[in-house]
Amino acid sequence: MTARRFDAMVIGGGLVGSAIAWGLRREGLSVALLDEGDAAYRASRGNFGLVWVQSKGLGAPWYQRWTRQSAESWAALADDLAKQTGQSLGLSQPGGLHLCLSDREMNERAERLEQMKREAGNYGFDYRMLDAREAREMLPGLGPAVVGASFTPYDGHVSPLALLRSLHHGFAALGGVYLPNVKIMGVATAPRNFLLKTNLGTIQAERAVLAAGLGNATLATHFGLKAPVRPQRGQVLVTERTRAALPMPTTTIRQTGEGSIMLGDSVEEVGFDTRQSQPVMAEIAHRAALCFPWIGKLNVVRAWSALRVMSPDGLPIYDQSETLPGAFTANCHSGVTLAAAHGKLLAPMIARGELDPFLAPFSAKRF
Amino acid sequence: MFRTRPDHRPETVQVFVEGRALMVPEGSSAAAAMLIAGLPAMRETAVSGSPRLPWCMMGVCFDCLAEIDGVANRQACMVPVAAGMRIARQHGAREVPR
Numbered sequence: 001m002t003a004r005r006f007d008a009m010v011i012g013g014g015l016v017g018s019a020i021a022w023g024l025r026r027e028g029l030s031v032a033l034l035d036e037g038d039a040a041y042r043a044s045r046g047n048f049g050l051v052w053v054q055s056k057g058l059g060a061p062w063y064q065r066w067t068r069q070s071a072e073s074w075a076a077l078a079d080d081l082a083k084q085t086g087q088s089l090g091l092s093q094p095g096g097l098h099l100c101l102s103d104r105e106m107n108e109r110a111e112r113l114e115q116m117k118r119e120a121g122n123y124g125f126d127y128r129m130l131d132a133r134e135a136r137e138m139l140p141g142l143g144p145a146v147v148g149a150s151f152t153p154y155d156g157h158v159s160p161l162a163l164l165r166s167l168h169h170g171f172a173a174l175g176g177v178y179l180p181n182v183k184i185m186g187v188a189t190a191p192r193n194f195l196l197k198t199n200l201g202t203i204q205a206e207r208a209v210l211a212a213g214l215g216n217a218t219l220a221t222h223f224g225l226k227a228p229v230r231p232q233r234g235q236v237l238v239t240e241r242t243r244a245a246l247p248m249p250t251t252t253i254r255q256t257g258e259g260s261i262m263l264g265d266s267v268e269e270v271g272f273d274t275r276q277s278q279p280v281m282a283e284i285a286h287r288a289a290l291c292f293p294w295i296g297k298l299n300v301v302r303a304w305s306a307l308r309v310m311s312p313d314g315l316p317i318y319d320q321s322e323t324l325p326g327a328f329t330a331n332c333h334s335g336v337t338l339a340a341a342h343g344k345l346l347a348p349m350i351a352r353g354e355l356d357p358f359l360a361p362f363s364a365k366r367f
Numbered sequence: 368m369f370r371t372r373p374d375h376r377p378e379t380v381q382v383f384v385e386g387r388a389l390m391v392p393e394g395s396s397a398a399a400a401m402l403i404a405g406l407p408a409m410r411e412t413a414v415s416g417s418p419r420l421p422w423c424m425m426g427v428c429f430d431c432l433a434e435i436d437g438v439a440n441r442q443a444c445m446v447p448v449a450a451g452m453r454i455a456r457q458h459g460a461r462e463v464p465r
Contacts, residue, residue, distance in 0.1 A: 240440045241413040245463040259460040297464040
């Protein structure tokens with residue numbers, strides 16, 4: 001059986017894989033985007049939807065810069081996709097608040113952001129600590145439990161499902177080949193020559209980009225790469241739709257363009273358990289109602305959990321294989337925030353065949 | 368458009384749909400009362416403002432959202448009628464309760 005040949009194959013059709021595949025296609029490469037099926041863990045279907053900067057990269061200013069570069073490229077990504085698909089992503093980047101419910105939280109936040117500003121050096125890092133009165137002016141309806149907040153102008157939010165759909169539509173509109181329900185049955189590798197035996201036939205490409213989320217942990221070993229990622233569960237609650245009430249997102253609460261209020265940002269180390277748990281849901285709701293007492297009067301209409309793709313230090317992993325050049329990995333838990341970086345900055349590097357040196361700190365060699 | 372079956376005559380209770388008094392079978396849902404009222408629409412959708420009447424009648428489609436006894440955005444098909452219940456139109460997304 002003859003192989004279908006491409007310049008690049010991207011393994012994983014979630015936000016990371018589809019952003020890279022879209023970017024590679026824009027560079028003029030022929031690209032196959034291989035997706036699993038509904039049995040996959042599919043973090044990209046469970047996203048919260050923040051384009052979030054202000055908490056990222058303490059002690060790792062290169063991660064803060066990468067995140068900022070993505071946030072700065074996001075409007076252009078949304079424009080490109082809207083031109084291709086006619087779909088709005090509901091992107092809004094008005095800045096964001098991190099709410100603090102005690103003086104201790106406030107002090108810790110102030111120290112954290114001060115350190116990030118110090119580490120940012122000439123790159124700069126604009127933020128402001130707001131007292132309760134100032135925070136209330138920016139976000140009407142804050143409860144008396146809120147003692148203050150941090151603000152950065154870089155933050156925003158977007159519809160993560162619209163993003164995933166638009167990346168797929170955009171990729172297809174550019175002539176990319178999307179292959180769903182793929183089962184990998186065998187891998188044969190040589191430098192810049194990768195052969196994948198699948199249930200849909202044999203696929204051959206000069207470049208292989210591993211973007212299979214939690215699946216990368218095993219997949220990477222076949223390509224001379226390391227991707228030590230583990231699942232970290234997050235739970236999300238969604239309320240009924242209301243009139244516009246939140247002019248900007250917070251770290252844990254945002255109002256969608258359609259009016260739903262999303263509540264989230266829980267963190268649990270429970271392996272591959274994708275169930276929800278009542279105590280965590282209650283905690284998410286309780287904290288939201290402390291921040292905004294009126295949210296406590298709304299009905300929750302949906303809730304779910306999803307598994308973040310988490311590296312040991314929480315930062316992304318980007319690598320090109322040394323033994324099998326042409327094979328790349330991309331791993332992160334911020335598929336929404338970093339979508340612009342992946343599509344517009346990382347994909348051109350992969351197309352050129354070399355990651356820029358400023359991505360070196362993201363190599364898995366650090367573990 | 369909707370009438371009760373002639374062979375099925377349970378007790379009735381009085382409810383108010385958009386202020387209009389209506390006798391409906393005991394045990395009906397508020398959504399059934401809305402259909403019996405025969406109005407052309409009972410809400411406008413939250414995003415596009417498109418008119419809607421109850422549809423799935425089993426708690427899935429959210430097209431029967433109504434203000435019931437002063438509480439906005441209730442799924443009327445999941446709410447049994449009670450004597451004196453006031454069922455009012457849901458205009459788009461609800462106001463935030465302050």
